[in-house]
Amino acid sequence: MRVTKLLYLGMIAIGMGSFLIAAPVPLGSQQGGGTAVRIDNDDIGGVVRSANGPEAGVWVIAETTDLPTKYAKIVVTDDLGRYVIPDLPKANYNIWVRGYGLIDGPKARATPGKMVNLKAVTAPSESAAAQYYPSIYWYSMLKIPDKSNFPGTGADGNGIPGRLRSQGQWLAGIKTLGCNSCHQLGNKATRVISKDLGHFNSSLDAWQRRVLSGQASEIMIRNLKDLEPVLALQLFADWTDRIAAGELPKAKPPRPQGKERNVVITL
Known part of the structure; x- marks a missing residue:
């Protein structure tokens, strides 16, 4: 009886093992197995390669204007550069690659149910690569008052309001509680002084004009007053001057990893 039971359990184990081997495997779990990309008739899939080989952890973007509203779907490549953009509405799509260390590659045209291998283009310079960094990497280049300036000593001292007791309070004014509540500071629109703003003798003059623009100008002026406006504008002007001179963020963003x-992402 014991032998029969052991044989029975052994057969179950073998059967389960065979089932697991034969069961479909999601794309993300194929890292150590075959390289085939499997799609159905509403997916687009393929492999992303650059001159350096397969590109892992880069975004593949599919976008169409064939639908009643503009539609885009974004996925990330695995370790072997494979991607699948799933469950796409029937339409003609432009597909391209974006990733850290790259510049946008050429767009391919495709429809769901097609395999499309894509070309990734390595950035020709550190400056070109940095144009795709998150805004916060650029904003982190802004110089801030040293901790020794706090608490502020007011108009008769260092100009920083006495109610600002710490550097953290000053930072809150240019981040969560101030500028960043409306703007994505560090994006190209804010780190570069646009020629459309006008001609100015200095970046400081340009920033003084910039904060007077738009419906939120009153709020911007109020926030700057809370920080000490002359110092804050000088720091913003210095920030854009250094970027215009070619300075880049010190840190480089990592590509997506693991989970x-x-x-x-559907937009």
Whole structure:
């Protein structure tokens, strides 16, 4: 009886093993197995390669204007550069690659149910690569008053209001509680002084004009007053001057890793 039971359990184990081997395997779990990309008739899939080989952890973007509203879907490549953009509405799509260390590659045309291998283009310079960094990497280049300037000593001292007791309070004024509540500071529109703003003798003059623009100008002036406006504008002017001179963020953003790649973003 004991032998029969052991044989029975052994057969179950073998059967389960065979089932697991034969069962479909999601794309993300194929890292150590075959390289085939499997799609159905409403997916687009393929492999992303650059001159350096397969590109892991880069975004593949599919976009169309064939639908009643503009539609885009974004996924991330795995370790072998493979991607699948799933469950796409029937339409003609432009597909391209974007990633850190790259510049946008050429766009391919495709429809769901097609395999499309894509070309990734390595950035020709550090400056070109940095144009795709998140805004916060650029904003982190802004110089801030040293901790020794706090608490502020007011108009008769260092100009920083006495109610600002710490550097952290000053930072809150140019981040969560101030500028960043309305603007994505560090994006190209804010780190570069646009020629459309006008001609100015200095970046400081340009910033003084910039904060007077738009419906939120009153709020911007109020926030600057809370920080000490002359100092704040000088720091913003210095920030844009250094960027215009070619200075780049010190840190480089990492590409998505692990579970960060298991995303499908629909816009």
